[in-house]
Amino acid sequence: MTSFVKPKIRRLNEPTNGLGKTRADYDGAMSTLCAGCGHDSVTAALARAFYELSTDPKDVVKVSGIGCSSKTTTYFLKDAHGANTVHGRMPSFATGAAAVNKNLTYVGVSGDGDSLSIGLGQMAHAIRRNVDMIYMLENNGVYGLTKGQFSASSDVGSKAKKGATNMLPPIDPAIMALSIGATFVARSFSGDKAQLVSLIKAGIAHRGFALIDVISPCVSFNDHKGSTKSYAHTYQYYHKAVHADYVPPSEEITAAYDEGETMPVELHDGGSILLRKLDKDYDPTNRASAMEKLLESQQTQEILTGLLYIDESRPAMAEHKKLPDTPLHSLPYSKLNPGAEALRKIQEEFR
Amino acid sequence: MKPTDTSNPDYFHKVVDCQWACPAHTPVPAYIRLIAQGRYSDAYLLNRDSNVFPGILGRVCDRPCEPACRRTRVDGEPVAICRLKRVAADHRDDVTSRLPQKPDQTNGKRIALIGAGPASFTVANDLAPLGYECTIFEKLPEAGGLMRANIPAFRLPEKVLNEELQYILDMGVELKLNTPVSSMKALLDEGWDAVFVGTGAPKGKDLHLPGREEADENIHIGIDWLESVAFEHIDEIGKNVLIIGVGNTAMDCCRTSLRLGADNVKVMARKPRNFFKASEWELEDAEEENIQIVVNHSPKTFVTENGKLVGMTFELMEYDVDDKGEITGQRVIGEETLPCDDVILAIGQENAFPWIENDAGIEFGKWDVPVVDEETFESTRKGVFFGGDSAFGPKNIIWAVEHGHQAAISIHRHCQGLGLRDRAPREVELQSAKMGMFEWRYSNAYTAAERREMEHVALVDRFQRLNIEVELGFNAEQIAVEVQRCLNCDVQTVFEAPLCEECDACIDVCPVECLSITPDADSEAELRASLTQPEAPEEQSLFVSNPLPLTGRVMIKDENVCLHCGLCAERCPTSAWDMKEGVIKIPHADDQVETVA
Numbered sequence: 001m002t003s004f005v006k007p008k009i010r011r012l013n014e015p016t017n018g019l020g021k022t023r024a025d026y027d028g029a030m031s032t033l034c035a036g037c038g039h040d041s042v043t044a045a046l047a048r049a050f051y052e053l054s055t056d057p058k059d060v061v062k063v064s065g066i067g068c069s070s071k072t073t074t075y076f077l078k079d080a081h082g083a084n085t086v087h088g089r090m091p092s093f094a095t096g097a098a099a100v101n102k103n104l105t106y107v108g109v110s111g112d113g114d115s116l117s118i119g120l121g122q123m124a125h126a127i128r129r130n131v132d133m134i135y136m137l138e139n140n141g142v143y144g145l146t147k148g149q150f151s152a153s154s155d156v157g158s159k160a161k162k163g164a165t166n167m168l169p170p171i172d173p174a175i176m177a178l179s180i181g182a183t184f185v186a187r188s189f190s191g192d193k194a195q196l197v198s199l200i201k202a203g204i205a206h207r208g209f210a211l212i213d214v215i216s217p218c219v220s221f222n223d224h225k226g227s228t229k230s231y232a233h234t235y236q237y238y239h240k241a242v243h244a245d246y247v248p249p250s251e252e253i254t255a256a257y258d259e260g261e262t263m264p265v266e267l268h269d270g271g272s273i274l275l276r277k278l279d280k281d282y283d284p285t286n287r288a289s290a291m292e293k294l295l296e297s298q299q300t301q302e303i304l305t306g307l308l309y310i311d312e313s314r315p316a317m318a319e320h321k322k323l324p325d326t327p328l329h330s331l332p333y334s335k336l337n338p339g340a341e342a343l344r345k346i347q348e349e350f351r
Numbered sequence: 352m353k354p355t356d357t358s359n360p361d362y363f364h365k366v367v368d369c370q371w372a373c374p375a376h377t378p379v380p381a382y383i384r385l386i387a388q389g390r391y392s393d394a395y396l397l398n399r400d401s402n403v404f405p406g407i408l409g410r411v412c413d414r415p416c417e418p419a420c421r422r423t424r425v426d427g428e429p430v431a432i433c434r435l436k437r438v439a440a441d442h443r444d445d446v447t448s449r450l451p452q453k454p455d456q457t458n459g460k461r462i463a464l465i466g467a468g469p470a471s472f473t474v475a476n477d478l479a480p481l482g483y484e485c486t487i488f489e490k491l492p493e494a495g496g497l498m499r500a501n502i503p504a505f506r507l508p509e510k511v512l513n514e515e516l517q518y519i520l521d522m523g524v525e526l527k528l529n530t531p532v533s534s535m536k537a538l539l540d541e542g543w544d545a546v547f548v549g550t551g552a553p554k555g556k557d558l559h560l561p562g563r564e565e566a567d568e569n570i571h572i573g574i575d576w577l578e579s580v581a582f583e584h585i586d587e588i589g590k591n592v593l594i595i596g597v598g599n600t601a602m603d604c605c606r607t608s609l610r611l612g613a614d615n616v617k618v619m620a621r622k623p624r625n626f627f628k629a630s631e632w633e634l635e636d637a638e639e640e641n642i643q644i645v646v647n648h649s650p651k652t653f654v655t656e657n658g659k660l661v662g663m664t665f666e667l668m669e670y671d672v673d674d675k676g677e678i679t680g681q682r683v684i685g686e687e688t689l690p691c692d693d694v695i696l697a698i699g700q701e702n703a704f705p706w707i708e709n710d711a712g713i714e715f716g717k718w719d720v721p722v723v724d725e726e727t728f729e730s731t732r733k734g735v736f737f738g739g740d741s742a743f744g745p746k747n748i749i750w751a752v753e754h755g756h757q758a759a760i761s762i763h764r765h766c767q768g769l770g771l772r773d774r775a776p777r778e779v780e781l782q783s784a785k786m787g788m789f790e791w792r793y794s795n796a797y798t799a800a801e802r803r804e805m806e807h808v809a810l811v812d813r814f815q816r817l818n819i820e821v822e823l824g825f826n827a828e829q830i831a832v833e834v835q836r837c838l839n840c841d842v843q844t845v846f847e848a849p850l851c852e853e854c855d856a857c858i859d860v861c862p863v864e865c866l867s868i869t870p871d872a873d874s875e876a877e878l879r880a881s882l883t884q885p886e887a888p889e890e891q892s893l894f895v896s897n898p899l900p901l902t903g904r905v906m907i908k909d910e911n912v913c914l915h916c917g918l919c920a921e922r923c924p925t926s927a928w929d930m931k932e933g934v935i936k937i938p939h940a941d942d943q944v945e946t947v948a
Contacts, residue, residue, distance in 0.1 A: 004789050004921055007797035009862050009914065011425060015884060023864065023883065036854040036924025044859035048883075191853055219854065219924045231852045235901040 005030050018054035026051045028078040032071070036223075038190030038216030038231075039072050039138050045193050046107065046136070047076040049200035053248070060105045061097055065090040065119060068145050069111030069138035069216070080107075088119025091126035091135075095317070098131050101327035102318040105204055106133035113143050116152035116171045123173075127182045130208040132316040134200065137173050137211065138190075140218040141229035148221030155301075159226030173213045174308055175294050178287055184210035185290070185309040186244070189234055190217065192305070199307060201246035207268040208316040215303060234303060241293070242284045242306035243276040265310055275307060284309055352871060352878065354897045354905070357845070360779040363933045366891065366910055367840045369432060372419035374753040376937045377401040379416055379432055380841040384793060386439055387834040392446050394439035399450075401937060403473050403519075403752050404498075406511045409437030410822065411502050413599075413630060413747040421838050424912060428802040430836045434825055440511070441824050451480035453523035458482035460544040460766045465532050468496020469748045470549030470739030472519050473755025477940040478762060479522040487524060490531035492582070494520075496551055497740075498748065500578035501600065503607050504818035535707040545734050545762040548721075549751070552740035554703040558595060558696050562653030566660035566694075570653065573600045573697035580607055580817070587611050589692020593663055594618045595650055598628035601697035605642045608695070610817045617689065618644045621668065625676060636821070640810065654688060662690040700745045720744055727771040728758040736761055759940040775938035781931040784842050785920070791930060793842050795917040797862070798835040839915050843933045846906055848897040850927035853904070857919035857928055865909040866919065871898065878907050 006027065014022050026047040031040050050060065062082035064070035070090070073082050081104070085093040094108050115123045115137050123135070141154040150158070153173070154166040177185050184206040188196045196214065203210030215234050217223050223230045249270030261280065265273045275284055283289050290309040297304040317323070328336065357363065365371050369379040377398060385394035398405035402412075412433050420429030460483050464471035467489035475485040493499055494516050498507065520526055532538055538546065555572035557563075563570065569589065573596070579585040592613045594605045597620040605616045618637070620627060623646050627634065638644065648665035655661060665687050671680035702720050707713055712732035714722040721730050723737045730737055738754030740746060761771050784792040806823045813819050825833065858866045869881035875893050891910035898905060920928040936942075 004796075004918065006860055006862050006918060007799070007916065009425060009797060009799075011863060011912070012427060024862070034924065035922045036852070036856045038854065040859050040922075041855040044855070191855060193855060193858075217854070223852075231854055232901055235853065 017051055019056060021051065021054075023048065023051045025079075026057065026077055028073075028075040031075045033068060034218075034220045036219035037068070038140060038214070038218070039069055040075070041190035041193065042109075042136060042138055042196065042214050042216055043072045043075045045190075045196040045200060048193070049197045049204065050077060052197065053201055053204065055105060055204075059103075060107060061094075062107050062109065063090050063094045063097065064109045065114040067111040067114045068218075069109055069136075070114055072138070073107075073109050088114050088117070088122055090114070091119065091122040091131070094133050095126055095129060095131050098133060098317060099321070099323055101329070102132065102323055102325070103327060106131070108133055108135040110135065110137055112137065112139045112141060112151045112153040112173075116173060120152075120171070124176070124180055127177050127180055127209050127211065129317045130181075130183055130314055130320075132208055132318060134203040134206075134210045134212065136200075137213045138216040139173070139213055139229070140216050140222055141170075141227070142218050142222035144218040144221050153229075155228040158228040159224070161221050161224055161227075172294065172298065173211065175291060177211045178291050178294070178309055181314070182211055182309070183208040183311040183314050184307075185213075186211065186307045187213045187215070187303070187305045189215045189238060189303070189305060191231060191235065192238070195240065195243065195305065198243065198245050202244045202273045202307060205246050205248075205267050205269055205271055205273070206310070207312065208314060228301070237301050237303045239279070239297070239302045239304055240306050241277070241279040241282045241304050241308065243278055244307035245274040245276070247272050247274055265312055267312060273307070273310065275310075278306070285311070287311070352873065352875065352895050352905075354848075355892070355894045357894075360777045360935065363779050363781070363843050364777070364935045366843060366913075367933070367935065368419040368421050368891075369416035369430075370841065370935060372415045373402075374415065374750045375401045375403075375756065376753075376935065377416070378841065378935065380837055380839045381934070382439060383430070383432075383435055383834050383837045384839070386435055386830065387794065391439050391442035392444045392449070395443040396446060396449055398436060398439060400939075401756075402749060403476050403755075404469065404515045404748070405436050406440035406515050407498060407507060408749060409433060409435075409440045410511070411498075411507050412436070412749050415749070421840050421914070422836060425838075425914065426799075426801065431802055431805070431825075431833050434803075434805055435830070435833060438825050438830050447518070447521070450518055451476070451522060453521065454480060454482045456482070457484045457523070460484065461486070461542075462762060463488065463538060463541075463543040463546045465538075465546070465548050466496060466550035466739075466741070467491075467494035467526060467528075468549050468551055468739055468751060469498060470741070470751040470755045470758070471496075471547060472516060473752045474547050474549070474738065474759045474762065475524040476519045476522065477756060477759035479519070479524050481763065481941060483762075483766070485524045487526045488530045488532050489526065489528050491578075492529055494526055494528065496549075497574070500581050501574050501603065503577065503580070503603050503610075505606070505610065505813070505821050506603070508818065508820050531706075533706050535711045535713070539711065539735075544766050545736065547758055547762065548704075548730075548735070548737045548741050549739045549755070550704070550741045552700040552702045552745040554701045555696065556699040556701060558650060558698060560650060560652050562655050562660075565655045565658055566653045569660040569693045571693065571695045573604045573695050574700060576695055577603055577607060580611070585611070588613050590614045591691045592616045592693045592695065593689060593691045594695050594697055596620075596697035596699070597644065598697060598699070599630060599633050600700075601695075602629050602633040602637045604695045604697050605637055606640055607817070608693075609640055609642070610814050613693075616642050618642055619648045619650065619663075619665065620644060620646045621649045622678070623647060623670065623672075626678075636807075639807065640813075648687065649683075651686065653694065660691065660694065662688050663694060664688045700740070702741055702744060704741075718744070726757070726774075727761045728754060729761055729765075729771060734765060756939050760938070760943060763940040763943055769943075775942050777938065778936040780934040780936065781843060781845060782934075784917075784930045784932045789921065791842075791917055792932065793839045793930075794835060795839070795842075795915070795930070797838075797914060797916055798832070800832045800836055802836065803829040803833045841933050841935070842915050842917070842930050844908065844913060844915065844917075844919060845929050845931045846894070846896050846908070847927050847929075848899055848906065850925045851896075851899050851906060852925055852927075853899055853901050854924060856922040856924065860918045860922040862916060862918065863912045863914055865912045867907050868899065868904050869907060871903075871905045878905070879909070881907070882909055884912070
């Protein structure tokens with residue numbers, strides 16, 4: 001046997017979700033990543049989140065660029081739509097797809113190389129446009145597919161597997177996103193599935209661009225002593241600031257909460273996100289203070305996680321661009337192409 | 352919680368549900384793997400180490416392994432373990448040279464074994480090769496005990512029985528047929544070094560209802576009647592036959608009646624079907640032969656005309672059953688008389704020891720069952736041992752075999768002057784099954800196939816003679832599929848907490864989601880809550896690891912649902928999980944090593 005498959009086993013009394021689907025119905029093809037790769041845990045978290053939301057996989061679009069992380073769209077929701085695009089160009093592809101059909105759920109999966117080097121400009125503008133999508137940035141601080149060079153998210157002082165020390169300052173995707181107007185910024189860790197699944201659900205429900213920067217260790221090239229993106233380092237410096245629970249519209253918030261520690265954020269879909277502050281000084285609705293905390297954490301090496309910032313008030317791309325509710329494929333041809341006379345009239349306006 | 356102590360040999364043994372459920376602890380997955388490789392003789396001999404009669408048991412075992420089989424928790428149907436055992440027996444080569452051999456000289460110790468059934472034969476099998484002079488006394492003209500007298504030849508062919516008994520006789524065991532032991536005291540006076548009683552539960556229960564004496568000629572006690580058929584003293588029965596009772600003996604009686612000329616056979620049950628004692632497969636086989644099983648009929652009287660049985664009257668019962676399926680109330684709602692020519696009573700068996708004198712030093716307890724130690728099988732008289740049905744009442748062949756093994760250990764230790772309770776302990780030997788990337792020493796891929804059905808001789812053909820074996824055995828295609836249904840539960844998931852770096856790979860890949868990493872808690876229930884499918888503990892326990900090095904959390908595993916597919920070990924970057932083949936060592940008489948000197 002040159003590979004193995006995860007068998008689909010129908011167990012007696014297996015739980016199902018609102019659509020009558022089992023958790024395994026949200027799996028994809030077997031991962032061919034290295035055993036122990038953090039990305040596989042992110043994949044599992046995505047599958048679980050969609051299972052728990054009872055989303056029909058055919059209403060989901062998975063898009064990715066190039067890299068280990070970008071392979072993973074194959075490994076979940078096999079019945080969803082999807083495309084592997086050009087290196088770093090996934091945000092443009094997703095923007096275009098979201099523009100022609102805003103009724104689907106868009107999941108972008110990318111990595112620190114794909115997003116912070118070759119695709120940095122692409123990601124920045126998708127954030128600015130507030131494209132309604134969830135953007136998983138599987139961040140391992142290394143180019144795993146080319147065997148271990150530092151990436152743009154490597155911390156100063158982090159050691160490569162062969163001993164070299166990184167001297168260049170890292171790009172922190174969360175700080176960058178906040179600085180250009182992101183409306184949902186979260187950070188998590190592939191080893192904390194409970195947190196990650198809640199954040200994914202909240203991110204999907206959020207109107208607009210939801211960035212989740214996931215520390216996702218590379219077991220083969222960045223899991224050694226001296227690396228700041230290893231499992232051991234991440235577990236040691238991991239700090240949960242804000243926990244976010246998505247509460248769907250059909251459910252009422254019943255849990256009692258203390259003022260100042262827990263706060264609900266109303267979502268446009270009628271549901272809400274229940275924020276539980278694990279760090280009392282942290283205010284995830286204040287952009288300036290979120291930036292400050294993140295900059296401070298860079299000094300202390302602390303890995304601040306949870307829903308770091310949320311702003312539900314800014315319209316998503318579809319609204320400020322006044323995109324039609326009907327997907328373009330369902331619009332009558334006469335509307336899509338009003339003809340030469342209509343074009344002439346428009347041109348007339350500019351003369 | 353306290354981490355699970357996997358050094359206790361019973362921990363991994365219990366995970367192998369079939370082997371744990373088998374009284375003789377037959378290593379089922381190991382022999383199924385041998386069958387899968389076409390090594391039928393090896394599979395037969397591995398079987399024989401623990402259950403002594405693979406050919407016989409491959410047909411008529413009560414199969415406690417099958418309801419226990421892990422596979423039932425996946426697709427509801429166990430692996431056809433019993434049928435595969437028969438495959439090993441059917442396709443084996445001549446194994447006589449590989450069996451325990453008659454020793455060059457004996458050790459001078461003489462053992463008397465009373466009753467030539469499975470228990471005595473097992474004792475002889477274990478002791479004769481060690482040099483003991485074993486003599487089996489049997490009142491009937493042929494050996495085998497109930498395997499010969501009560502199990503009809505259409506289920507267990509004579510050739511199969513004879514062959515496996517002969518293996519043991521060839522070890523230098525003396526068999527005295529037509530030799531009933533009529534006095535225990537007289538036997539003890541003969542100076543045997545040990546005496547083993549394996550005389551079964553030979554007395555069928557009678558039913559004392561009005562008309563019983565008058566109709567005596569056409570009322571038969573099930574096990575006596577089957578014995579008379581087996582020894583050809585009876586070769587016919589009336590056209591209309593009622594069988595009273597619905598255990599496995601009743602099934603043999605009704606099917607035998609059909610073969611002796613009955614046309615209309617009804618099995619009369621006092622209670623509804625889920626209270627039947629017969630194994631489900633025996634009920635199915637009887638119903639396939641158009642036996643009618645009538646429920647809720649409680650016998651009231653035998654009806655006679657001119658001193659001859661013409662029918663039987665039953666009370667029609669109605670029961671109240673609670674949520675747990677237990678009967679909470681019952682009432683009679685009517686009466687029915689069914690005509691019949693013969694009635695066969697199959698309502699249970701009892702022990703009977705008319706030949707053991709009250710002052711023989713052997714105490715009897717409730718229901719005239721001897722007082723027997725459950726570990727050593729020794730009676731209250733030193734040097735006298737009991738096993739099989741004669742020890743604790745009617746069970747089945749595989750229990751008799753295990754009793755025989757244990758009694759043999761005791762007899763061996765008794766004769767060597769060693770303490771009966773200092774028996775060699777069980778052990779587990781674990782060896783990694785890893786061969787390389789994606790390669791294991793066992794077929795770990797899950798096969799979704801359904802249980803194969805045994806083919807039977809066509810109804811029109813099977814009644815021509817009494818001894819046409821009904822089951823045809825598995826064909827090559829059936830063998831190939833059925834062996835792959837086995838989940839290899841003996842290839843154990845072994846976890847080394849210090850190696851784990853908590854990457855979650857095992858948890859994510861597990862197809863039944865039976866793993867979790869969670870903060871330690873005080874109770875199993877709290878830990879279970881972290882599983883994605885927390886189930887109430889069933890047969891299996893929860894594995895709890897030592898604290899993990901990075902976070903101090905614990906790895907837990909629900910042994911109940913694990914399929915031993917090995918994907919956790921395949922996906923583990925640090926080999927904290929490994930699949931290790933576990934050999935459960937069940938000591939027999941020849942494993943009592945300290946006696947060698």
